Amino acid sequence: MSSVLDQLKTYTVVVADTGDFNAIDEYKPQDATTNPSLLLAAAQMPAYEHLLQDAQEYGFNHGSSPAEQVTGAIDKLFVNFGVEILKKIPGRVSTEVDARLSFDRDGMVAKALKFIELYKEAGVDKERVLIKLSSTWEGIQAGRILEQQHGVHCNMTLLFSFAQAVACAEAGVTLISPFVGRILDWHVANSAQKSYAPDEDPGVKSVRGIYNYYKKFGYKTIVMGASFRNTGEIRALAGCDYLTIAPKLLAELHADSQTLKPQLSAKEAESVEQTKVSLDEKAFRWRHNEDQMAVEKLSDGIRKFAVDSAKLEAVLKKRMFGSTV
Numbered sequence: 001m002s003s004v005l006d007q008l009k010t011y012t013v014v015v016a017d018t019g020d021f022n023a024i025d026e027y028k029p030q031d032a033t034t035n036p037s038l039l040l041a042a043a044q045m046p047a048y049e050h051l052l053q054d055a056q057e058y059g060f061n062h063g064s065s066p067a068e069q070v071t072g073a074i075d076k077l078f079v080n081f082g083v084e085i086l087k088k089i090p091g092r093v094s095t096e097v098d099a100r101l102s103f104d105r106d107g108m109v110a111k112a113l114k115f116i117e118l119y120k121e122a123g124v125d126k127e128r129v130l131i132k133l134s135s136t137w138e139g140i141q142a143g144r145i146l147e148q149q150h151g152v153h154c155n156m157t158l159l160f161s162f163a164q165a166v167a168c169a170e171a172g173v174t175l176i177s178p179f180v181g182r183i184l185d186w187h188v189a190n191s192a193q194k195s196y197a198p199d200e201d202p203g204v205k206s207v208r209g210i211y212n213y214y215k216k217f218g219y220k221t222i223v224m225g226a227s228f229r230n231t232g233e234i235r236a237l238a239g240c241d242y243l244t245i246a247p248k249l250l251a252e253l254h255a256d257s258q259t260l261k262p263q264l265s266a267k268e269a270e271s272v273e274q275t276k277v278s279l280d281e282k283a284f285r286w287r288h289n290e291d292q293m294a295v296e297k298l299s300d301g302i303r304k305f306a307v308d309s310a311k312l313e314a315v316l317k318k319r320m321f322g323s324t325v
Contacts (some may be wrong), residue, residue: 006254008171013242023247033094091217099305108142130155144171163287179227198236215269239264
């Protein structure tokens with residue numbers, strides 16, 4: 001019997017949620033995604049020293065002040081990791097815009113275009129890159145601009161509410177990343193129930209609902225479940241368009257030889273009772289605001305990614321100038 005991971009790959013595109021090249025080599029995903037937290041860890045590994053050295057040199061050569069030099073180095077570091085990852089996968093890599101720009105539409109667009117420019121300089125076509133943006137209203141509108149005006153593909157991250165999913169689909173973004181495990185975390189922390197069977201897992205149920213809605217109404221946006229806490233959640237979403245999985249869980253799936261059956265299908269979604277929703281900014285903000293879990297997890301996620309962005313910035317400052325000041 002083939003492994004659960006191999007079986008999963010027949011139903012779902014498997015994406016590696018890591019900046020570790022060794023894990024990508026071992027589990028051979030179609031795509032890979034990174035974020036500031038993953039790159040912060042990877043940037044402190046001796047194996048990737050050459051990527052940091054190159055990023056530093058770029059920063060020194062393309063900035064007129066220390067602040068510009070550090071910013072340039074960080075941008076180049078993100079792209080350097082992306083370029084290396086693309087050598088090991090057949091699909092696309094996701095590169096994340098700084099979470100501190102989450103409420104700055106134009107700032108996100110500018111940073112995304114800078115990434116695309118750096119990838120082009122490295123010989124990578126924009127078709128192989130997904131730009132990750134926070135799923136705030138501003139982030140979703142940045143995604144709309146990038147997709148429609150620049151042909152840049154976007155991956156909307158930190159997605160927790162149905163309102164976010166609807167707005168992303170209406171904006172025509174390429175892909176969304178609903179966070180399964182963080183939804184579960186919130187419910188465990190805020191209710192008397194401390195464990196859930198996979199089919200009752202609130203994160204799993206959220207992604208299933210979004211998937212069925214998209215397929216029912218013919219949206220082309222890809223649904224990529226993310227942020228898993230256990231393999232039960234992954235098995236319960238077999239058949240989802242994409243799933244992005246951390247190396248630890250990829251290893252568990254690889255070691256498991258049970259039979260895996262798809263739990264989601266576009267054909268079955270057609271028969272699900274759904275009402276189509278359309279959201280302008282005011283309707284989006286109200287509907288999202290009514291979901292306490294989503295409001296808290298979105299703000300918490302932005303803060304945590306921002307902290308790791310600042311830490312990565314401090315690492316580069318210390319390397320380049322001998323100080324974090």
